[in-house]
Amino acid sequence: MATRDGLQSTTLDEAEKIELQEAASAICYPDxxxxxxxxxxxxxxxxxxxxxxxxxxxxxxxxxxxxxxxWAGNVFLAIWRDTIVAVKALHPRSRRGSMLxxxxxxxxxxxxxxxxxxxxxxxxFILVQPIYGPQLGDFRPxxxxxxxxxxxRLLWKAYRLDKLGIRHGELARPGGxxxxxxxxxxxxxxxxxxxTLHQSPGxxxxxxxxxxxxxxxRRCAKIGVENPTLRATLRAYxxxxxxxLFEQILALLSLDSLP
Numbered sequence: 001m002a003t004r005d006g007l008q009s010t011t012l013d014e015a016e017k018i019e020l021q022e023a024a025s026a027i028c029y030p031d032x033x034x035x036x037x038x039x040x041x042x043x044x045x046x047x048x049x050x051x052x053x054x055x056x057x058x059x060x061x062x063x064x065x066x067x068x069x070x071w072a073g074n075v076f077l078a079i080w081r082d083t084i085v086a087v088k089a090l091h092p093r094s095r096r097g098s099m100l101x102x103x104x105x106x107x108x109x110x111x112x113x114x115x116x117x118x119x120x121x122x123x124x125f126i127l128v129q130p131i132y133g134p135q136l137g138d139f140r141p142x143x144x145x146x147x148x149x150x151x152x153r154l155l156w157k158a159y160r161l162d163k164l165g166i167r168h169g170e171l172a173r174p175g176g177x178x179x180x181x182x183x184x185x186x187x188x189x190x191x192x193x194x195x196t197l198h199q200s201p202g203x204x205x206x207x208x209x210x211x212x213x214x215x216x217x218r219r220c221a222k223i224g225v226e227n228p229t230l231r232a233t234l235r236a237y238x239x240x241x242x243x244x245l246f247e248q249i250l251a252l253l254s255l256d257s258l259p
Contacts (some may be wrong), residue, residue, distance in 0.1 A: 012132075015055035015065075017079065020045055023052035026064035029074060031092035040089055040124050044078075047120060047127070053077035053084065072096045072193050073125075080119070080127060089125035096193070098123045105166055105192040112164060114157040116179075116188050131190075133182040137175025137214065144220035150180060151211070151221055152255050154187040155246075158203040161189065162241045167201035169194035174210040204246070205238045208253075222254045 018026075020041060027044070028037035055077050056067035067086060068075040072094045078087045090096060103121030106128070110118050117129040134140075136154075141147035154174075161168060168189060170177050179188050211217045212224040222230075230252040237245040250256045 012053075012055055012077075012084075015053050015077075017051045017053050019051055020049055020078075023064075025062050026054065026060065026066065027052055027074065027076065027089065028092055029060050029064070029066075029069075034092040036090070036092040043122055043124050044087070044089070047122070047125075048081050049078050049087070049127075051079040053079065067130075070191075070193075073099070077130060078127075084130060085119060085127045086116075086130040087125055087127055099126050102126065102191075102193045102195070105195040108164055108166060109161065109189065109192065112157075112160050114161055114189050115192070116190065131179040131181050131188055133180040135176050136178035136180065136187065139180050139216070141216055141220070146185065147216055147220040148255055150185055150187055151217065151253075152250065153185075154178060154189075155204060155207065155250065155253075155255070157187065157189055158207045159241065159243075159246045161203045162201045165197055165199065165201060166192075166203075167196050167198040168192065168203050168206075169196065171203055171207040172210045173213070174207055175214065200238060200241075202238050204241070204249070205234045208234060208249070222252065227252060 024032040024037055024041060028034065028040060031037065054065045056065045058066040058069050060066060066074055066076045072090060073088050074091050075086060075088045078085055090099060099121060100123055103118065103126045106115050106118050106126065109115035116131055119127040141150065158171065170191065177189060177191055179190055181188065208223065218224040230249070233245060233248050233252060237249060247256065
């Protein structure tokens with residue numbers, strides 16, 4: 001996981017590294033005095049986390065920065081066994097009681113190179129490989145060739161998730177659910193807190209619909225263009241996902257070949 005591109009002026013090397021116990025206001029925002037916070041800090045310390053890193057596109061009171069903040073948890077960089085990792089931790093007011101289901105789904109997705117690598121998980125947090133690049137919604141490809149490469153890889157990963165029987169649940173709004181590793185031009189699908197097991201996951205069809213929201217996608221691929229053949233092929237794919245139908249969908253989106 002990583003910061004949104006363009007929202008963090010401080011480089012990672014310049015980012016403040018704060019000892020774990022002194023960073024409760026950031027890690028446990030919005031309630032660092034809670035019993036939950038004491039348990040979380042204890043578990044992080046036992047796991048080998050030594051420092052919180054104030055870095056990311058989300059600023060919270062006190063001048064601290066996070067990679068992200070959702071209804072269930074805070075996401076931040078930290079130092080674990082002398083390695084920088086991304087931590088997703090339940091915050092004190094989360095409606096969720098455990099991260100273990102998300103960790104299980106994330107582990108399967110990471111095995112298939114759909115999600116970033118996961119290092120460890122407990123009931124209160126998961127540690128994953130940080131991705132240094134923008135969210136899909138903030139991605140600005142330098143060319144349509146680059147854009148089509150990223151889209152092909154992303155659609156392939158949605159297909160793989162379908163074959164694994166995991167419904168992500170949030171790909172209708174993919175702008176914040178996908179990170180792009182700029183070094184490798186590889187997209188990664190993140191955040192499996194809404195995921196479920198399903199016989200017909202529908203990730204690919206949901207993603208194709210959600211991609212229409214992004215201007216650079218509409219400009220570089222035939223997504224958002226009225227196409228009865230594409231609509232029928234997506235319906236057939238949703239009933240019975242197959243590699244043959246996936247390849248037909250790529251062709252109908254003008255993503256079957258790259259320059």
